[in-house]
Amino acid sequence: MTVTRSEFCVIACAEAWRGAGEILASPMGLIPSIGARLARLTFAPELLLTDGEAMLVDVDGTVEGWLPYRQHLTLVTGGRRHVMMGASQIDRFGNQNISCIGDWEQPRRQLLGVRGAPVNTLNNPTSYWIPRHSRRVFMEKVDMVCGVGYDHAAGARHHRIPRVVSDLGVFDFATPDRSMRLASLHPGVTVEEVGDATGFALTIPDEVPYTREPTPTELRLIREEIDPHDTRAREVPEGVRA
Amino acid sequence: MAMTTAGDKATPAVGDTTMTAVGEKTMTADEAVSRLESGMTLGIGGWGSRRKPMALVRAVLRSGITDLTVVSYGGPDVGMLAAAGRIRRLVAPFVTLDSIPLEPHFRAARERGELELMEIDEAMFMWGLHAAANRLPFLPVRAGIGSDVMRVNPALRTVTSPYDDGETFVAMPALRLDAALVHVHRADRRGNGQYLGPDPYFDDLFCEAADAAYVSCERIVDTAELTKEAAAQTLLIKRHTVTGVVEAPGGAHFTSCAPDYGRDEAMQKEYATTPWAEFAERFLNGPEKEGT
Numbered sequence: 001m002t003v004t005r006s007e008f009c010v011i012a013c014a015e016a017w018r019g020a021g022e023i024l025a026s027p028m029g030l031i032p033s034i035g036a037r038l039a040r041l042t043f044a045p046e047l048l049l050t051d052g053e054a055m056l057v058d059v060d061g062t063v064e065g066w067l068p069y070r071q072h073l074t075l076v077t078g079g080r081r082h083v084m085m086g087a088s089q090i091d092r093f094g095n096q097n098i099s100c101i102g103d104w105e106q107p108r109r110q111l112l113g114v115r116g117a118p119v120n121t122l123n124n125p126t127s128y129w130i131p132r133h134s135r136r137v138f139m140e141k142v143d144m145v146c147g148v149g150y151d152h153a154a155g156a157r158h159h160r161i162p163r164v165v166s167d168l169g170v171f172d173f174a175t176p177d178r179s180m181r182l183a184s185l186h187p188g189v190t191v192e193e194v195g196d197a198t199g200f201a202l203t204i205p206d207e208v209p210y211t212r213e214p215t216p217t218e219l220r221l222i223r224e225e226i227d228p229h230d231t232r233a234r235e236v237p238e239g240v241r242a
Numbered sequence: 243m244a245m246t247t248a249g250d251k252a253t254p255a256v257g258d259t260t261m262t263a264v265g266e267k268t269m270t271a272d273e274a275v276s277r278l279e280s281g282m283t284l285g286i287g288g289w290g291s292r293r294k295p296m297a298l299v300r301a302v303l304r305s306g307i308t309d310l311t312v313v314s315y316g317g318p319d320v321g322m323l324a325a326a327g328r329i330r331r332l333v334a335p336f337v338t339l340d341s342i343p344l345e346p347h348f349r350a351a352r353e354r355g356e357l358e359l360m361e362i363d364e365a366m367f368m369w370g371l372h373a374a375a376n377r378l379p380f381l382p383v384r385a386g387i388g389s390d391v392m393r394v395n396p397a398l399r400t401v402t403s404p405y406d407d408g409e410t411f412v413a414m415p416a417l418r419l420d421a422a423l424v425h426v427h428r429a430d431r432r433g434n435g436q437y438l439g440p441d442p443y444f445d446d447l448f449c450e451a452a453d454a455a456y457v458s459c460e461r462i463v464d465t466a467e468l469t470k471e472a473a474a475q476t477l478l479i480k481r482h483t484v485t486g487v488v489e490a491p492g493g494a495h496f497t498s499c500a501p502d503y504g505r506d507e508a509m510q511k512e513y514a515t516t517p518w519a520e521f522a523e524r525f526l527n528g529p530e531k532e533g534t
Contacts, residue, residue, distance in 0.1 A: 054440040068441040069289065073365050077384060099361065104394050106355030112343060113316075113336035119365035119385035148388035156388065157409070 003219065005167060006031065006236040008186040008211050009131075010222055012165045014039040015212075016084060016127045022046040024056075024067075024075055026083035030235045032129045032165075036084075037226050038218060059226070076116065079158055081124040084165075085117060089142040090128060092179045092200040094161040096121075096147030104144055117146035121153070125160045131235050133166035135199035150178035167236045168194050170211055175203050184211045266431045267487045271301035274456040274486045278302070278421055281330075283311040285371075285417070285452055287424030287445035288497065291317040291340045291505055293437075295425035295458050297493035299323065302423075303526055313417050315367065315443070317497060318513060321347035324357055325518035331358040333417060335367050339510055346514050362391055362414075370417035371444060374451035382411035422452035425494045426479060427502055428468060429459040433484030436468050436476045439500045449483040458488040460502050 013035030017025050025036040025047045037059050040047045048065070050072075051057045056065030067075065075081055088111055089097040096117060102108030120126045126147055130137050145152060150173055153159040163183065164171040170184045181203040182194060187210050195202065214222065222232075275298065278284070284302075288294035299319045302310075308328045314320050316337030323329050325347035337348040351357045362370070363385045373381045382401050386392055387410065401413040424445040427438040435457045437445070449455035457479055468477060493499075496506035496513065513521055 069364075069443060070368065073368055077365065099390075100352070104361075104390070107352055110344070110349040110352040112338055113334060114361055114363055114389065114391055115336045116364040118363040118387075118389040118391050119383075121389075122384050122387065144394075145388070145390040152388040154388065158384075159388075 001219065003187075003213060004233065004238050005186060005188065006232040006238070007214055007219065007222060009165060009167060009236050010035045010038060010232060011214050011218065012163075012170045012184070012186070012211050013084060013129060014042075015170075016163050016165070017044045017047055017082060020044060020047065020082055022048070022080075024048040024050070024081040026050070026081055027129075028083070028085050029129050029131065031131065031232055032084040034222060034227050034232055038221055041221055041226070042218060073116075073119070076119055077123045079124050082127065082162070083120050083124060084127045084129050085120065085147060087128045087130055087137065087147070089137055089139055090130065090164065091139060091142050091149060092202075093149035093151040094128075094147070094164070094173060094180065095142050095145045095149030095152060096128060097142035097144045099144040099146050101143055107143075114144070114146040118148065121148040121159060121161070122156050123158050125162050127162050128164045130164065130166040133168040133194070133197045135197060138166075138197065139199040168197060171202075179203060181205065182208055184209045186211045187213075265481075267433045267481075267484060268431050268462065269486045269488060271297050271458065271488050271490060272304070274298060274488055275301040275305045275307070277454065277456075277486070278305070278307050280307045280309045282307070282420040283313060283418070285419040285422040285448040286312060286314040286319045287422065287443060287448045288317060288319070288494070289315045289441070289443045290336075290338045291497045291510065292441075293425055293439060293443060293445075293494050293499050294319045294497040295423045295493065296495060296497060297458050297490035298423040298425070298456060298488065300526055302328065303522070313419060315364070316345065316348065318345065318510070321345040321513075322518075322522075324348050324351040326522065327356075329357060331360065333360040333362065333367070335362055335364040339514060341505065341507060342510065342514050347518060359394075361394055362386070363389075366391070366412060366414045367417070368444060368447070369414045371447045371451045373414060373416035374418040375447055378416060380413040380415050383414045384409075384411055386412040386414075417451060419448065419452035420454070421485075422448040422455040423458075424448055424455065424479070425458045425490070425499070427460050427499070428463050429457055429479070429487050430465040430468060430481075431462055431487060432465070433457060433479070433481035433487050434465065434468065434477055435459065435479030435484065435487075436472065437478045438472060438476060438502070442478050446478045446480075446483070449479055452483075454485040455479075455483055456486040456488060457484050458490040458493040460491055460493065460499065462487065462489040
């Protein structure tokens with residue numbers, strides 16, 4: 001069976017929570033949600049998950065706890081959480097923008113607002129999921145810093161951006177100046193393709209690995225139990241990049 | 243003690259001190275809003291498009307009051323007041339309709355450059371309310387530093403821990419409110435408010451941070467009725483923080499008020515896709531509840 005691009009994305013997101021222990025996985029977006037549930041069902045069984053509102057739930061929906069916003073915000077500052085947020089713009093040091101495009105005083109395009117990105121990035125590991133990798137998202141300088149990147153964090157004690165996952169690959173900040181590096185390519189993607197779709201100079205290691213294949217068990221869980229209606233293909237359609 | 247059934251508005255018996263007119267705070271939405279003034283700072287409870295006090299917001303829209311500073315985890319409350327030109331300044335970490343991520347009227351107002359905005363993080367916002375509720379000038383928050391929240395809010399100050407850690411925090415100023423508007427599931431006539439949904443949001447905190455709080459509810463019940471079927475922990479809002487109680491069935495519509503009713507997605511979509519003037523005509527003059 002051929003593994004689809006969206007399934008590689010699920011694996012790349014799930015891997016963010018490997019070895020995280022008994023913490024809350026906060027996925028935002030469809031594919032990160034599938035990834036978090038996959039991690040919980042396989043290699044990270046200690047993870048806590050929410051129903052998207054105030055309940056802590058098992059993958060099957062069984063309620064195991066209550067986490068209203070006020071306690072969620074304490075959990076954030078307590079650090080027992082790894083969130084994967086979206087980004088309308090992200091730059092080379094991992095600064096993220098979900099607030100507005102253009103000049104903040106009178107934006108060309110008003111988006112959501114900073115939401116919890118400032119508190120997230122200074123308190124718990126924050127990763128990002130970008131379903132369509134392009135120069136409009138991966139840009140030299142974001143219009144409004146919501147999620148704090150490595151250059152702005154200035155060594156803040158709890159600041160960490162473990163990974164950025166896009167439909168093209170996985171990225172991290174394992175470079176001397178903590179700028180973005182290509183960590184793995186999803187099979188079928190080339191280094192050139194990533195470079196063309198990125199609006200800043202990306203560190204490319206001499207040898208770039210491919211994102212790992214899902215195991216047969218993982219593939220069955222994704223296809224039959226977690227996402228039987230293939231909603232993941234709506235977020236990352238197959239073949240669009242070809 | 244005189245026992246009454248839910249919603250019973252019978253006059254209390256002579257000598258019954260538990261239900262004297264003195265402690266009663268029931269009023270209509272229009273009466274509540276008649277106590278507000280232009281230029282006030284209004285806190286609005288709920289979160290996004292969830293349990294927003296829409297009956298009270300509608301009353302504000304029907305009234306002439308304007309030039310408001312609105313403090314809200316923003317949803318259609320912000321969108322409507324912005325569309326109607328009532329907001330001078332908004333304090334918010336986001337504005338969203340949840341199932342429709344971007345609030346169209348808030349967006350339009352911002353893109354026209356009409357809305358003065360104090361854009362702060364969700365946690366900063368919460369600690370600002372806590373500071374106000376605790377009569378503190380500020381509370382330290384590990385959020386905002388390094389982000390452009392500091393650039394777009396040049397009035398924000400930082401504070402350095404006086405202890406060995408020496409960490410620097412944002413000194414989040416108190417978000418003191420002239421009035422708070424919230425909507426809950428049940429309340430008694432004295433202002434004890436009960437929520438029955440999954441999340442209290444920050445409605446109690448809004449009331450504590452305000453000089454006056456107006457609580458609308460799905461149903462006013464006798465005090466003893468509140469804990470007949472629900473645990474005492476659902477009694478979120480205490481009467482000493484409440485100025486007025488408004489019975490407003492469907493008072494959060496079209497936002498969600500689970501378990502009494504969910505979000506009216508069809509109506510919300512109509513709101514998001516209809517020019518404001520046209521929508522307002524029907525929405526403001528229609529019945530409190532439309533097809534929940």
